[in-house]
Amino acid sequence: MSTTPNNILEIAGVNKTFGGLHALSDVNLKIEEGETHAIIGPNGAGKSTLLNCCIGRLIPDSGSVTFNGKNMIGMAPHDINHAGMVRIFQTPEIFPDLTLLHNVMIPALAKRDGTFKFNPFKSLASEKAILEEAHATLADFELDKFHDQLAGSISRGDKRRLELAMGIIQHPKLLLLDEPTAGMARHDTNRTIDLLKSERMSHMTKVIIEHDMHVVFSLADRISVLVRGNIITTGTPEEIKNDPKVKEAYLGESEDE
Numbered sequence: 001m002s003t004t005p006n007n008i009l010e011i012a013g014v015n016k017t018f019g020g021l022h023a024l025s026d027v028n029l030k031i032e033e034g035e036t037h038a039i040i041g042p043n044g045a046g047k048s049t050l051l052n053c054c055i056g057r058l059i060p061d062s063g064s065v066t067f068n069g070k071n072m073i074g075m076a077p078h079d080i081n082h083a084g085m086v087r088i089f090q091t092p093e094i095f096p097d098l099t100l101l102h103n104v105m106i107p108a109l110a111k112r113d114g115t116f117k118f119n120p121f122k123s124l125a126s127e128k129a130i131l132e133e134a135h136a137t138l139a140d141f142e143l144d145k146f147h148d149q150l151a152g153s154i155s156r157g158d159k160r161r162l163e164l165a166m167g168i169i170q171h172p173k174l175l176l177l178d179e180p181t182a183g184m185a186r187h188d189t190n191r192t193i194d195l196l197k198s199e200r201m202s203h204m205t206k207v208i209i210e211h212d213m214h215v216v217f218s219l220a221d222r223i224s225v226l227v228r229g230n231i232i233t234t235g236t237p238e239e240i241k242n243d244p245k246v247k248e249a250y251l252g253e254s255e256d257e
């Protein structure tokens, strides 16, 4: 109990069951401001469930989720998002029938106005400041050349980058990424790692759920290991690499490689 870091997110005693299944059992986790915190664990460990409990898509059976000093339990997902906790989903949630530019402008407008009400009589092009920021954000993500294409028509890797751009333009206080490189070829994975390490994103507080250990060890300041709904340990990448509990429960699966 020496110097207390500023915890932007505190998950305390969270339990979540689905029927008889204990998806989360007494989960405690503190995310420090400015860190990149990876959550790893086998399929079905409860990682996405934990994020869903943070962003209001699921309500835990018990426990608390405190973000920026405020209890989030019972708040609606859009209010939690507006408070600054932004999640990038395991399957990209984009608007396939809109252009990339509009995909990025919509969350920016929703953030500014607290809600997005589509007004067919008002052109998005009249939103000059947001239009400029949308172009700049697409450029940061190497997507500006596609700005007038429909989002449904671009590659899977580009869609995932688009979703990242849609998150970043909201200036999140905490970004939650659920498997940001899932299904990507190595080349796209490396581009995503570089983006997450870029000037714009490196100091942003992030929680990253990831199966790809190359991504985890390239990005994480600290790592928590979730196994069957329990966080078995939290530590630096070095500590996690050398933790026999982790080897046994998780990393051990690929040890004989």
Ligand SMILES: Nc1ncnc2c1ncn2[C@@H]1O[C@H](COP(=O)(O)OP(=O)(O)OP(=O)(O)O)[C@@H](O)[C@H]1O
Pocket: 018, 021, 023, 041, 042, 043, 044, 045, 046, 047, 048, 049, 050
């Ligand atoms: N809505 C739901 N209803 C019933 N069971 C669910 C629901 N959501 C998740 N589960 C179950 O809860 C457990 C944890 O699922 P979760 O999706 O959180 O795992 P995960 O760690 O994200 O896995 P993966 O690495 O495969 O994405 C699994 O056994 C899953 O089948």
Ligand SMILES: [Mg+2]
Pocket: 047, 048, 049, 090, 178
């Ligand atoms: Mg998941």
